[in-house]
Amino acid sequence: MKVRRADYMQAMLDLTFDLGYEEVAIEQIAAAAGGTAADFKRHFPTKLDCAVAILEELAENNLRAVRGAFDSEAEWPDSLRAAAYAHARWIAENPKKMHFGLLEMLWASDLTGALRDHLFGSYIAMVDAGREVTADPDAIADYTAESVVGSITQVLVRRLDKSALDLYALVPEMMYLAVRPYLGEEAARKELTIPPPDREGRSGAT
Amino acid sequence: MFSSDLIDSLLLAAVAIWSARQQPAARVPISIQIGILLPDGEKAGAVAPGRYLEPMAGTPEEAPLAAPGGHGLRPDVGTEQRERLLAATVDLVSKRGYRNTSIDHIVKTARVGYVAFYELFDGKEDCFLAAFDRTVAETKAALAEAVAKESLWPRQMAAGLSRVLDLVAADPARGRFALIEVQAAGPSAYARYEVTLDEALPILREGRKFSPEAAGLSESLEEAVLGGVVWIVQQRLVKGELDDVEALLGETIQIALAPFLGDAEAKRQAEETLRERSSRE
Numbered sequence: 001m002k003v004r005r006a007d008y009m010q011a012m013l014d015l016t017f018d019l020g021y022e023e024v025a026i027e028q029i030a031a032a033a034g035g036t037a038a039d040f041k042r043h044f045p046t047k048l049d050c051a052v053a054i055l056e057e058l059a060e061n062n063l064r065a066v067r068g069a070f071d072s073e074a075e076w077p078d079s080l081r082a083a084a085y086a087h088a089r090w091i092a093e094n095p096k097k098m099h100f101g102l103l104e105m106l107w108a109s110d111l112t113g114a115l116r117d118h119l120f121g122s123y124i125a126m127v128d129a130g131r132e133v134t135a136d137p138d139a140i141a142d143y144t145a146e147s148v149v150g151s152i153t154q155v156l157v158r159r160l161d162k163s164a165l166d167l168y169a170l171v172p173e174m175m176y177l178a179v180r181p182y183l184g185e186e187a188a189r190k191e192l193t194i195p196p197p198d199r200e201g202r203s204g205a206t
Numbered sequence: 207m208f209s210s211d212l213i214d215s216l217l218l219a220a221v222a223i224w225s226a227r228q229q230p231a232a233r234v235p236i237s238i239q240i241g242i243l244l245p246d247g248e249k250a251g252a253v254a255p256g257r258y259l260e261p262m263a264g265t266p267e268e269a270p271l272a273a274p275g276g277h278g279l280r281p282d283v284g285t286e287q288r289e290r291l292l293a294a295t296v297d298l299v300s301k302r303g304y305r306n307t308s309i310d311h312i313v314k315t316a317r318v319g320y321v322a323f324y325e326l327f328d329g330k331e332d333c334f335l336a337a338f339d340r341t342v343a344e345t346k347a348a349l350a351e352a353v354a355k356e357s358l359w360p361r362q363m364a365a366g367l368s369r370v371l372d373l374v375a376a377d378p379a380r381g382r383f384a385l386i387e388v389q390a391a392g393p394s395a396y397a398r399y400e401v402t403l404d405e406a407l408p409i410l411r412e413g414r415k416f417s418p419e420a421a422g423l424s425e426s427l428e429e430a431v432l433g434g435v436v437w438i439v440q441q442r443l444v445k446g447e448l449d450d451v452e453a454l455l456g457e458t459i460q461i462a463l464a465p466f467l468g469d470a471e472a473k474r475q476a477e478e479t480l481r482e483r484s485s486r487e
Contacts, residue, residue: 141460148434149437150441154430154433154436170426173424173426173430189422192424
């Protein structure tokens with residue numbers, strides 16, 4: 001049976017999750033996918049090329065889910081909250097991709113830098129849309145949205161390897177952080193009391 | 207084409223064989239002559255600080271472990287070579303990334319031989335960790351000096367951020383090494399990076415004393431605030447955007463202090479810090 005490019009990508013994702021990127025050899029990936037090293041190299045000249053392909057697919061897939069949720073709500077911060085829960089669901093459904101993107105490849109190479117900028121630039125834009133609803137946009141520090149996205153990323157990275165991580169439970173705290181600079185303390189605290197949607201994404205807020 | 211790790215392994219084997227030939231009387235396993243192959247538990251506390259063993263007489267079981275400094279290199283030579291290796295590691299890793307830096311690169315840049323390298327370090331990761339530990343220790347010393355001049359928490363925070371950003375702007379390669387590449391240098395390095403960040407959390411938590419609503423603040427607030435500030439500095443390092451330290455400092459002070467002091471007071475602290483820096487220049 002012909003081994004597809006996607007089979008090699010899945011094998012690399014699985015092996016990296018178990019062993020770590022550094023420890024995985026092309027021969028192992030090829031064997032796990034049912035192919036050969038020579039065939040792997042016909043699809044990907046190097047291991048890093050395969051990693052970049054995984055990241056591209058991951059970024060596109062994640063942004064489709066998160067951006068779609070963001071666009072489903074007309075008002076900020078409702079739109080940001082919908083995006084945050086969509087992101088939490090995506091992570092729960094794709095633990096290996098999340099592990100790969102955040103723990104293994106976030107700072108891996110200049111080749112992945114453009115993808116990182118693209119993905120995080122999109123998140124930053126969703127947070128910084130808060131400027132459109134704030135009374136005095138110029139009073140908000142330029143790096144506010146970037147620091148919010150950075151905060152969330154660092155919290156996620158540090159908790160990804162912990163068992164029983166309930167990302168849904170983290171969303172209100174992260175929303176508090178994101179909303180406070182734009183709408184103030186009161187609106188931010190309200191985020192801590194808004195019930196989450198169900199795990200399929202249906203709204204639970206009243 | 208050979209990978210750098212394979213080349214390192216071959217060179218390691220060559221050094222092991224060379225060592226065995228140089229010390230035929232010892233007749234001990236190579237794994238004991240070269241500290242790199244000893245499990246951590248055996249090394250801990252026994253062969254500090256050089257991680258190497260003297261040539262030994264008698265059976266491996268009877269062989270004494272070396273006293274500190276007993277690496278066969280004159281102490282001044284060993285220290286100088288160690289310094290050159292650490293400096294080369296910081297420089298190379300910041301430019302090439304950890305994964306693309308081999309021991310071959312490090313010893314050639316430091317102009318130190320393989321034998322001396324393995325007498326001083328267990329391998330690439332050990333050398334990296336030593337360089338990271340020293341960078342952290344020096345940064346902590348600089349921070350302590352800056353913070354000691356202030357008595358109030360907001361001023362201490364601002365002084366600390368000011369000093370850290372000055373250090374990063376003065377030596378971006380070192381900043382990149384300690385804040386970015388450490389995350390790609392394997393689980394041990396990442397664990398030390400996490401521990402280093404964790405040490406800052408209780409200091410940030412002091413800010414709750416200034417918040418009238420501290421009890422309601424999220425438990426992960428300090429972790430998130432620190433993560434946000436670190437992320438901003440990491441991004442500036444990656445993008446080479448450290449030209450305007452003053453602007454970056456003003457923003458990071460506001461971001462770090464606002465959750466505890468409120469936006470207006472955080473902004474005032476940032477402005478005061480920038481005024482003080484300006485008056486010193």
